[in-house]
Amino acid sequence: MSTVWGLYNYWIVIFLMMTGFYIVIARRNLVKKVIGLNIFQIAVFLLYITMGKVEEGTAPILPARDFQTGAELPAYSNPLPSVLILTAIVVGIATTALALALIVRIQEAYGTIEEDEILARDREG
Amino acid sequence: MIQAIDILVLALLACTAVSVVRMRSLWAAVMLTGIYSFLGAGWMLVLDAPDVAFTEASVGAGIATILMLSTLALTSTEMKRPAASPVFPLLIVGVTGAALCYGTLDMPHFGDPNSPIHQHVAPEYLKDAVPTVHQKELKVGIGNIVTTVLASYRGYDTLGETVVIFTAGLGVLLLLQGPRKAGGSDGREEGAP
Amino acid sequence: MIVHSILRIVAKLLIPYILLFALYVQFHGDYGPGGGFQAGVIFAAGFVLYALIFGLGAARRSAPPAVVESLIAVGVLIFAGTGVVCMLGGGNFLDYSALDHHDPQHGQHLGILIVELGVGITVAAVMISVFFAFAGRGRIR
Numbered sequence: 439m440s441t442v443w444g445l446y447n448y449w450i451v452i453f454l455m456m457t458g459f460y461i462v463i464a465r466r467n468l469v470k471k472v473i474g475l476n477i478f479q480i481a482v483f484l485l486y487i488t489m490g491k492v493e494e495g496t497a498p499i500l501p502a503r504d505f506q507t508g509a510e511l512p513a514y515s516n517p518l519p520s521v522l523i524l525t526a527i528v529v530g531i532a533t534t535a536l537a538l539a540l541i542v543r544i545q546e547a548y549g550t551i552e553e554d555e556i557l558a559r560d561r562e563g
Numbered sequence: 564m565i566q567a568i569d570i571l572v573l574a575l576l577a578c579t580a581v582s583v584v585r586m587r588s589l590w591a592a593v594m595l596t597g598i599y600s601f602l603g604a605g606w607m608l609v610l611d612a613p614d615v616a617f618t619e620a621s622v623g624a625g626i627a628t629i630l631m632l633s634t635l636a637l638t639s640t641e642m643k644r645p646a647a648s649p650v651f652p653l654l655i656v657g658v659t660g661a662a663l664c665y666g667t668l669d670m671p672h673f674g675d676p677n678s679p680i681h682q683h684v685a686p687e688y689l690k691d692a693v694p695t696v697h698q699k700e701l702k703v704g705i706g707n708i709v710t711t712v713l714a715s716y717r718g719y720d721t722l723g724e725t726v727v728i729f730t731a732g733l734g735v736l737l738l739l740q741g742p743r744k745a746g747g748s749d750g751r752e753e754g755a756p
Numbered sequence: 757m758i759v760h761s762i763l764r765i766v767a768k769l770l771i772p773y774i775l776l777f778a779l780y781v782q783f784h785g786d787y788g789p790g791g792g793f794q795a796g797v798i799f800a801a802g803f804v805l806y807a808l809i810f811g812l813g814a815a816r817r818s819a820p821p822a823v824v825e826s827l828i829a830v831g832v833l834i835f836a837g838t839g840v841v842c843m844l845g846g847g848n849f850l851d852y853s854a855l856d857h858h859d860p861q862h863g864q865h866l867g868i869l870i871v872e873l874g875v876g877i878t879v880a881a882v883m884i885s886v887f888f889a890f891a892g893r894g895r896i897r
Contacts, residue, residue: 490680618793718871729832
């Protein structure tokens with residue numbers, strides 16, 4: 439995989455990102471927009487994680503045996519993207535919950551979660 | 564072999580994402596998002612990130628789905644047919660995607676052990692954690708390097724993230740536990756504890 | 757109210773193991789995959805399952821909202837408090853080596869365990885109370 443095809447992981451991740459982006463800009467329903475953001479978000483997580491992968495590597499968790507004896511160890515994948523994304527996932531769900539709570543309040547105030555209807559009601563005053 | 568799994572999972576991810584776009588029933592879209600999260604978690608496991616896969620499976624497929632379903636129960640489960648034509652959004656998405664793909668041409672190849680990300684900080688973390696002949700004295704000495712980096716090296720970061728979760732939780736409670744607005748309500752106030 | 761016997765019995769069997777597994781993930785996070793974030797979410801999932809099967813009232817009785825909401829702050833305070841204790845021990849903020857002067861490695865281990873516990877408590881409490889807030893809000897119309 440020394441040609442340009444070695445980048446296929448990024449391209450599919452970008453495709454997933456753009457799918458989420460499309461939902462966010464083309465759909466008027468607020469819950470659907472949050473779903474789109476979620477898809478976009480997970481694609482970004484995957485982008486980070488693919489960068490941390492080392493060929494023939496293994497998860498960066500030391501087995502107890504090697505841990506004590508210090509025997510020859512295999513190649514480890516990069517732990518840093520895992521750490522960054524681990525926290526990002528939980529922050530992502532917290533902000534998603536906040537967005538959904540706002541949507542619930544919008545539904546209660548306007549009676550709809552379709553963006554154009556909300557804007558129309560705002561223009562009516 | 565691993566590459567076949569990669570391609571299979573990525574194809575399934577792409578199919579799921581596209582069917583979420585086409586789905587007009589929000590209920591089905593939420594369920595498909597859960598499947599998408601699970602597939603993402605599966606691929607993360609293949610990519611040697613079990614901690615992240617674990618989190619994604621429990622958070623993305625579990626709690627996120629539950630919260631979205633409870634939102635649907637409070638709003639509506641069908642979305643209206645999109646009025647505007649999809650040409651302009653497709654154009655924006657296409658241009659952005661093409662620009663990003665052009666950017667990847669300079670990226671290191673998938674799994675390349677010599678890529679810059681593996682040269683700079685991570686080797687120090689691994690060196691601190693893995694006992695060698697030269698270095699018997701370990702800095703932290705915990706098997707799971709991800710946990711070590713998360714809680715010790717990047718402790719400030721994690722503290723910040725915890726405060727973000729704290730703040731978001733407070734925000735949700737403030738938005739949803741206040742008294743219901745009198746105008747739109749028909750007197751059902753059992754929600755307030 | 758419909759009584760789903762199978763769901764109720766299976767949930768009754770599963771919930772203790774879900775909570776136990778959450779505790780395992782929490783305290784074994786330094787040697788295997790896991791840690792505070794995952795454990796908190798799994799712990800919350802146990803309560804969500806309980807609320808789904810046995811009703812929100814029962815879940816609110818077993819996890820009183822006042823307690824859960826104060827636990828949100830307790831988790832953050834445990835995390836930040838560990839940092840302050842490290843400072844009192846003569847180190848920098850969140851420098852766990854200062855927790856045990858004789859064996860810095862042990863101090864690191866202890867610090868990571870406590871900090872992860874703080875994270876776990878906050879995450880679990882936030883997830884449970886967010887779910888209660890969504891589920892407890894009656895639908896208008």
